[in-house]
Amino acid sequence: MITRLLVANRGEIARRVFTTCRRLGVETVAVHSDADAGLPFVAEADHAVRLPGSTPAETYLRADLVVEAARRAGADAVHPGYGFLSENADFARAVLAAGLTWVGPDPASIESMGSKIESKKLMEAAGVPVLADLGTGATEADLPLLVKASAGGGGRGMRVVRTLADLPGEVEKAAAEAASAFGDGTVFVEPYVEHGRHVEVQVVGDRHGTVAVYGERDCSIQRRHQKVVEETPAPGLAEETRAALHEAARRAAAAIDYVGAGTVEFLLDAGDPTRFWFLEMNTRLQVEHPVTEAVFGVDLVEQQLAVAEGHPVLAPAEGPRGHAVEVRLYAEDPAADWQPQSGTLVTFEVPDVVAEFTGPSEPGIRLDTGFVTGSEVGTHYDAMLAKVIAWAPTREQALRRLAGALSRARVHGPRTNRDLLVEVLRHPVFAAGEVSTDFLDVQELASRSAGADPAALAAPAAAAAVALAEHDRLARTVQRRIPVAWRNVVSQPQSTSFAVDGLSEPLEVRWYGGRDGYRIAAGPAVLAAAPDRVTLEADGVATTYDVLLDGALAHVDSPRGHVRLSRVPRFTDPAAQVATGSLLAPMPGSVVGVLVEAGARVTAGQPVLVLEAMKMQHTVAAPYDGVVSELPVSVGDQVAAGAVLAVVEEEEQG
Structure with a gap:
């Protein structure tokens, strides 16, 4: 019997496993990098072991350090979570060799599915449909193609x-x-199925030869081939297709004598969902497992622990109840090609949460997150902040409930994909169940546009200007009884300007102050004012705006959504200016590629450097034809956001 469990992972993954362990009376051990020392999962564990360093390669990917941490902490079992070493057969062997219980499948099963190339051969032999591996023999007739990593x-x-x-x-x-x-x-090459659907099946196997199927999940809404929205049951599937998928998944798991929780992933032809192909098998728990837990009333982590202890798996007693939808809230900017973001979460609040990490036992919102208000979102790990899950009797109700909770959430600090998620959940095409892996590419979404509507921003900007004025009033140390912006003779209004993403020019708010309060020039009436809340009235309709001031930033929340404004200083510090043509680091990260030399001629759009941050690589390209006059960085350098990576002098057009 497992008495003390080490979770070889971090963040919400570790917190999720800890939650089940606390309910079952199992002691917990966390391992953490230096960068993660202040995160909630470390404090919540019964015991914690430091892994010196900050990068994954120094810490969570060091199997020897993790096994030694388990030994030092007196753990008798290891749960790998998902990601990092969770699908590493050598790590599983090292855990078993240390005399510890491995909460996962046998190393041989991990190995058989660890290579997508070899797993496809194995599945084909088991009668599971697969896409052809084209190798180097691809022709024009095979286009489009998809290049995929065999591992990971x-x-x-x-x-x-x-x-x-x-x-x-x-x-x-x-x-x-x-x-x-x-x-x-x-890597390998296979046909790329345009407008396909990504549907996966949850399986749990035991050592008694049973493979239980806990339904399927549709994970078609993706960006950069990474899932963003997941739901169960998959909408619009014919029952015979659903049954065929479940049977194919059962066959796949049985072919490798699978033990533990795993997911068999398939690609469906959206035009003909009866056609599907095996993609891969994830020999671990999946990020999106909460939707399955909601509709089946099961704790999949508890099932993992039970199977690891030798108990039989509990097959679902009945079909799914209602509908569950999960979204992944990322620190990223959808309008800037999904660029990861970092920084401090000044505010992190999601309303209507009825459960965290398990359940819920009643319809409502579940929140799984590794962060709280004040947490630092670093650059060493994945950019996901949280998973927000809604469970309701019907799909329509689940979508509405989840969109409502997200729209009223207060997430201040790094930019996030929150607005995009709300837009997707409320999109008529998505609501109709017409999902596909290219949804975010083919649909016109306002949250992906780099532009902004000044008219829509006028009221939030006015609220921010008034909140700033109130903040300054309360911070006074002298003349506290003098009204804000009071003048004997008013010659002109006060002016506060904000920089807004998507606007080339600052947004100016012109306003008056005095004994009678605030007045916006040619704008809404100010009914109430405070540093954190402002009520404005336009056309007889009053709207309250919550404002959070964070240095030069103003975060404005209202029923119309969230707006991030950056106050423009009246005077510019010359030291803050950079040379024309400077290529700046869009985020903190590591330089992994320098593709040109100083003095080289480049053309517009030509890659100059490659920056790696939050597990993704980002190419920095030349803005125009010119010459690389400065190249102050080299491979391996760690750079801060805004650092000058190179300077390109534009060629004069003759």
Whole structure:
């Protein structure tokens, strides 16, 4: 029987496992990097062991350090979570060799599914439909193509290829990203199914030969081949297709004598959902497992622990109850090609939460997160902040409930994909169940647009200007009884300007103060004012705006959504200016590629450097034709956001 469990992972993953352990009376051990020392999962564990360093390679990917941590903490079992070493057969063997219980499948099962190339051969032999591995023999007739990493997942090492001429270059890029993410640069090429659906089946196997199926999940809404929205049951599936998927998954698990929780992933033809193909098997718990737990009333972590102790798996007593939808809240900017973000979470509050990490036992919102208000979102790990899950009797109710909770959430600090998630949940095409892996590419979404509507921003900006004025009034140490902006003779209004993403020019708010309060020039009436809340009235309709001031930033929340404004200083510090043509680091990260030399001529759009942050690689390109006049960084350098990576002097047009 397991008495003390070490979780070889971090953040919400560790907190999720700890929650079940506390209910079952199992002691917990956390391992943590230096960068994670202040996160909630460390404090919540009964015991914690430091792994010196901050990067995954120094810490969570060091199997020897994790096994030694288990020994030092007196653990008798190890749960790998998901990600990092969770699908590493050598790590599983090391845990078993140390005399510890491994809460996962046998190393041989992990190995058989660890290579996508070999697993496809195994599944084909088991009668599970697969896509052809085209190798180097792809032709024009096979286009489009998908280059995939044989090891790992999460969209890393994946490239869509639409012309054969691009294939060698994309294979090289995919291999480099796969080697960086998984330590294995092996890639393969298969047909790319346009407008496909990603549907996966949850299985749990035991040592008595039973494989239980806990329904399927649709995970088609993706960006960069990474899942963003997941739900169960999958909408619009015919029952015979659903049954065929479940049977194929059962067959896949049985073919490798699978023990523990796992997920068999399939690609469906959206035009003909009866056609589907095996993608891969994740030999671990999945990020999106909460939706399955909600509709089946099961604790999958408890099932993992029970199976690891030798107990039989509990098959579902009945079909799914209602509908559950999960979204992944990321620190990223959808309008800037999903660029990861970092920084302090000044506020992190999600309303209507009825459960965290398990359940819920009643319809409502569940929150799984590794962060709280005040947590630091670093650059060493994945950019996911939280999973927000809604469970309701029907899909329509679940979508509405989840969109409502997200729209009223207060998430201040790094930019997030919150607005995009709300837009997807309320999109008529998604609401109709017409989902596909290219949904975010083919649908016109306002949250992906780099532009902004000044008219829609006028009221939030006015609220921010009034809140700033109130903040300054209360911070006074002298003349406290003098009204804000009071003048004997008013010659002109006060002016507060904000920089807003998507606007080329600052947004100016012109306002008056005095004994009678605030007045917006040619704008809404100010009914109430405080540093954190302002009520405005326009056309007889009053709206209250919650304002959080964070240095030069103003976060404004209202029923219309969240707006992030950056106050423009009246005077610019010359030291803050950079040379024209400077290529700035969009985020903190590590330079993993310098593709040109100082003095080289470059063309507009030509890659100059490659920056790696939050497990993704980002290419920094030349803004125009010119010459690289400065190149102050080299491979391996750690750079801060806004650091000058290179300077390109534009060529004069003759």
